[in-house]
Amino acid sequence: MKTVLVMILFVIVFSAGLSSAAVTESSRADVMLGSGPARPLAKIGFDRVICVDGLKLFQTIGPGWGDGAAPAVSTIQLYEERGGKVVPVKCSK
Secondary structure, eight states: OHHHHHHHHHHHHHHGGGGOOOEEEEEEEEEEEOOTTTSOOEEEEEEEEEEETTEEEEEEEEOOOTTOOOOEEEEEEOEEEETTEEEEOBOOO
16 A cells, blocks of 8 residues: 555656646847936846736846845736737747
Protein backbone atom coordinates (compact mmCIF):
# COMPACT_ATOMS: atom_id res chain seq x y z
CA MET A 1 0.00 0.00 0.00
CA LYS A 2 2.86 2.38 0.81
CA THR A 3 4.48 1.82 -2.56
CA VAL A 4 1.22 2.61 -4.36
CA LEU A 5 0.87 5.89 -2.45
CA VAL A 6 4.49 6.78 -3.16
CA MET A 7 4.01 6.04 -6.85
CA ILE A 8 0.85 8.18 -7.02
CA LEU A 9 2.59 11.04 -5.24
CA PHE A 10 5.59 10.72 -7.58
CA VAL A 11 3.34 10.92 -10.66
CA ILE A 12 1.44 13.95 -9.32
CA VAL A 13 4.58 15.88 -8.40
CA PHE A 14 6.46 15.25 -11.64
CA SER A 15 3.53 15.48 -14.06
CA ALA A 16 3.16 19.23 -13.38
CA GLY A 17 6.28 19.90 -15.44
CA LEU A 18 4.78 18.16 -18.46
CA SER A 19 1.84 20.56 -18.67
CA SER A 20 3.76 23.84 -18.71
CA ALA A 21 2.35 26.81 -20.64
CA ALA A 22 4.08 28.48 -23.57
CA VAL A 23 4.89 32.08 -22.57
CA THR A 24 6.21 34.78 -24.95
CA GLU A 25 6.67 38.53 -24.55
CA SER A 26 5.18 40.63 -27.35
CA SER A 27 5.86 44.19 -26.11
CA ARG A 28 7.53 45.95 -23.19
CA ALA A 29 7.74 49.51 -21.81
CA ASP A 30 9.79 50.81 -18.88
CA VAL A 31 7.97 52.74 -16.14
CA MET A 32 9.95 55.86 -15.23
CA LEU A 33 9.70 58.01 -12.09
CA GLY A 34 10.49 61.72 -11.88
CA SER A 35 11.38 64.31 -14.50
CA GLY A 36 13.49 67.41 -14.87
CA PRO A 37 16.94 68.28 -13.44
CA ALA A 38 15.76 68.20 -9.81
CA ARG A 39 14.34 64.69 -10.14
CA PRO A 40 16.27 62.57 -12.62
CA LEU A 41 14.42 59.75 -14.30
CA ALA A 42 14.65 56.43 -12.53
CA LYS A 43 13.39 53.12 -13.84
CA ILE A 44 11.00 51.71 -11.23
CA GLY A 45 9.48 48.83 -13.15
CA PHE A 46 8.03 47.84 -16.47
CA ASP A 47 4.79 46.98 -18.23
CA ARG A 48 4.55 44.24 -20.83
CA VAL A 49 2.11 42.25 -22.90
CA ILE A 50 2.71 38.51 -22.76
CA CYS A 51 1.12 35.55 -24.49
CA VAL A 52 0.28 32.49 -22.41
CA ASP A 53 -1.20 29.50 -24.25
CA GLY A 54 -2.29 31.74 -27.13
CA LEU A 55 -4.04 34.39 -24.98
CA LYS A 56 -2.79 37.96 -24.36
CA LEU A 57 -2.18 39.21 -20.83
CA PHE A 58 -1.02 42.62 -19.58
CA GLN A 59 1.55 42.47 -16.79
CA THR A 60 3.02 45.30 -14.74
CA ILE A 61 5.98 44.78 -12.42
CA GLY A 62 7.16 47.33 -9.87
CA PRO A 63 9.05 47.55 -6.60
CA GLY A 64 7.51 46.06 -3.51
CA TRP A 65 6.59 48.29 -0.59
CA GLY A 66 7.13 47.92 3.12
CA ASP A 67 9.54 45.50 4.74
CA GLY A 68 9.48 42.94 1.93
CA ALA A 69 11.90 43.02 -0.97
CA ALA A 70 9.68 41.08 -3.37
CA PRO A 71 8.40 42.95 -6.45
CA ALA A 72 4.73 43.78 -6.91
CA VAL A 73 3.34 41.93 -9.95
CA SER A 74 -0.11 42.41 -11.47
CA THR A 75 -1.36 40.29 -14.38
CA ILE A 76 -4.63 41.02 -16.21
CA GLN A 77 -6.13 39.01 -19.08
CA LEU A 78 -7.05 41.21 -22.07
CA TYR A 79 -10.53 41.08 -23.60
CA GLU A 80 -12.16 42.64 -26.67
CA GLU A 81 -15.67 42.98 -28.04
CA ARG A 82 -16.55 40.98 -31.14
CA GLY A 83 -20.07 40.77 -32.51
CA GLY A 84 -21.57 42.12 -29.29
CA LYS A 85 -19.75 39.54 -27.13
CA VAL A 86 -16.73 39.99 -24.91
CA VAL A 87 -14.04 37.44 -25.79
CA PRO A 88 -10.39 36.94 -24.74
CA VAL A 89 -7.77 38.53 -27.03
CA LYS A 90 -5.73 35.88 -28.84
CA CYS A 91 -2.08 36.32 -29.76
CA SER A 92 -1.24 36.68 -33.43
CA LYS A 93 1.27 34.13 -34.67
